[in-house]
Amino acid sequence: MPLDRWLGIYHVDEWASDQRGGVYFRTGTGxxxxxxxxxxxxxxxxxxxxxxxxxxxxxxxxxxxxxWYWFRASNDWF
Numbered sequence: 585m586p587l588d589r590w591l592g593i594y595h596v597d598e599w600a601s602d603q604r605g606g607v608y609f610r611t612g613t614g615x616x617x618x619x620x621x622x623x624x625x626x627x628x629x630x631x632x633x634x635x636x637x638x639x640x641x642x643x644x645x646x647x648x649x650x651x652w653y654w655f656r657a658s659n660d661w662f
Contacts, residue, residue, distance in 0.1 A: 596626070600637035608636050608655065616642070621660035628655045 587596045591609070598610045610626040624638035630651045635643050639659035646654045 594627075598638075602632060602635075602637050604634050605632035606630055606636070608638065610638060616658040616660055619660075621658050623656060623658050625656050626654075628653050631655060 585599060587599050587609075589596055594609075594611045596609045596611055597613075599608060600610075601607045607629045608626060608631075609628070610624050612625040614623045614625075615621075616623045621641075622639075623642065624636070627648070628636070628645060631645045631653050633645075634640065636655055636657040639657040641658040641660040643657045644655065648654055
């Protein structure tokens with residue numbers, strides 16, 4: 585869902601909850617190499633290990649502290 589708000593020093597353009605677990609706050613996007621695919625970056629509260637609402641390819645989470653993590657994911661679902 586679009587958010588388009590500043591949360592502290594971060595601009596969150598979209599947020600989404602995932603049925604597999606996690607509430608995701610996307611703070612940035614960029615190209616995923618060659619092609620139309622998009623990488624998404626941001627923060628997630630209690631993530632799952634399978635993917636994000638923004639994609640599952642190149643999905644990675646890194647713990648920041650407590651139940652908060654940084655994430656990246658591509659919408660190239662392969």
